[in-house]
Amino acid sequence: MDAFMVQLNQEKLRCEKILKTVRKRLVNAPVGMLRITKNGEGYLQYYVRNSSLERSGQYLRKENHELARRLAQKEYDEALQEYAVDMLKQVNELLELMESRSLDQVYDGFPLDYKHLIHPIRPTDQMALEEWMSFEYSGLPFNPGGPEYYTSTGERMRSKSEVLLAERLHSYGIPYRYECPLYLEGMGTIYPDFTILDLQNRRELYWEHFGMLDDSEYLYKANKKINAYILNDIFPGDRLIMTGETGQQPLNTLVVDRLLEHYFGVK
Numbered sequence: 001m002d003a004f005m006v007q008l009n010q011e012k013l014r015c016e017k018i019l020k021t022v023r024k025r026l027v028n029a030p031v032g033m034l035r036i037t038k039n040g041e042g043y044l045q046y047y048v049r050n051s052s053l054e055r056s057g058q059y060l061r062k063e064n065h066e067l068a069r070r071l072a073q074k075e076y077d078e079a080l081q082e083y084a085v086d087m088l089k090q091v092n093e094l095l096e097l098m099e100s101r102s103l104d105q106v107y108d109g110f111p112l113d114y115k116h117l118i119h120p121i122r123p124t125d126q127m128a129l130e131e132w133m134s135f136e137y138s139g140l141p142f143n144p145g146g147p148e149y150y151t152s153t154g155e156r157m158r159s160k161s162e163v164l165l166a167e168r169l170h171s172y173g174i175p176y177r178y179e180c181p182l183y184l185e186g187m188g189t190i191y192p193d194f195t196i197l198d199l200q201n202r203r204e205l206y207w208e209h210f211g212m213l214d215d216s217e218y219l220y221k222a223n224k225k226i227n228a229y230i231l232n233d234i235f236p237g238d239r240l241i242m243t244g245e246t247g248q249q250p251l252n253t254l255v256v257d258r259l260l261e262h263y264f265g266v267k
Contacts, residue, residue, distance in 0.1 A: 006201055008095050015088040022077040022084070033057075034071035125199055129175060132197050139179035140191045159211055161251040162193055165243070168256055169196065172266045182206070187228035196241075198263070205263065206234060207241040214246040 035047040035057050046068035047057035060068050104124040107115065123131065142156065149157050151166045155178060162178075169176050179191040194207040208225070212218040222244075226236070234240050241259055245251045260266045 005095075005098065008091055008098075012088065012091045012095070015084045015091065018080060018084040019088070022081045025077050026074065026081070029074040029077065030067060030070050032071060034068055034075065036068075128202060129197070129199060133175060135177070137177065137180045139181070159209075161209055161211055161243075161245060164251060164253070165194065165207065165209060165256065168260060169194065172260060172264065174260075174264055174266075175199070176207075184228045184232045184234075186231055187225070190225060190228070203239065205239050205241060207243070209251070210242065210244040211251075212246075213244045214248070 032048040032050055033052060035049055037045050037047070039045055046060040046065060048060060048067065048071060049057035103120070103122060104126075107118065107120045107124055110118060120127075142158070147158075149160055149163050151157065151163050151170070153170065155166065157163050157166060157178060166176070166178065175197045177195040179193065180195040181189050182192055182195065183189050192206040193209050196205045196207060198205050206229070208222075210218075210222045213222070226240075226242070229235070229240050236242055241263060243251060243255060243259070
């Protein structure tokens with residue numbers, strides 16, 4: 001079910017991307033419709049019609065064949081737009097149906113006395129969340145005398161930007177672990193800034209904020225870490241979320257919000 005939901009959301013994004021592309025192209029599309037015939041020698045001839053009611057249309061000479069190409073592209077884009085609109089409608093209806101009738105609801109429909117006797121086909125969201133949150137770990141120790149930055153819940157972090165990210169995650173109820181150790185083959189144990197539970201899809205995501213991208217040594221280490229993630233099948237745009245900043249370009253909160261919207265559907 002989770003894998004199917006992922007596929008549906010991917011299809012939704014694909015259709016939305018198609019619509020955005022073709023609608024942008026159709027804004028500048030030429031007026032008219034293309035008609036193609038063959039002359040007695042078998043050569044293609046192009047005509048432009050003002051409507052489907054017009055029988056023949058205006059003949060396009062060779063120097064105007066670019067208009068024929070653009071008209072053909074317009075018809076393709078219109079058909080593609082129709083396809084994407086229809087597919088998007090179906091995907092949204094299916095997503096809405098699946099979200100309104102989840103596996104959890106089947107289990108939650110039983111009285112409490114029954115629940116103690118039932119083993120659900122998969123842990124409910126609440127079960128999965130409680131199990132994930134109960135995990136104990138030791139993060140990186142802080143250097144004595146180092147700067148102290150705290151979230152509104154009193155959690156210490158290493159930078160103001162990390163506090164901002166933590167506050168954003170917390171405000172949307174997205175569970176995370178700060179600097180939880182992760183072993184990567186070829187690199188050893190690292191401490192991602194945030195390990196995040198994607199509850200809907202039952203997977204862990206990693207959010208790395210690179211806060212000193214104008215420092216060459218820091219940039220070298222950041223690139224090495226990104227490569228290690230990839231070689232361990234944790235890919236940017238999939239399970240690896242990345243943000244960055246320099247001294248002249250601080251963390252962009254609009255980028256953060258777009259990432260949260262993309263990965264977790266928050267608005």
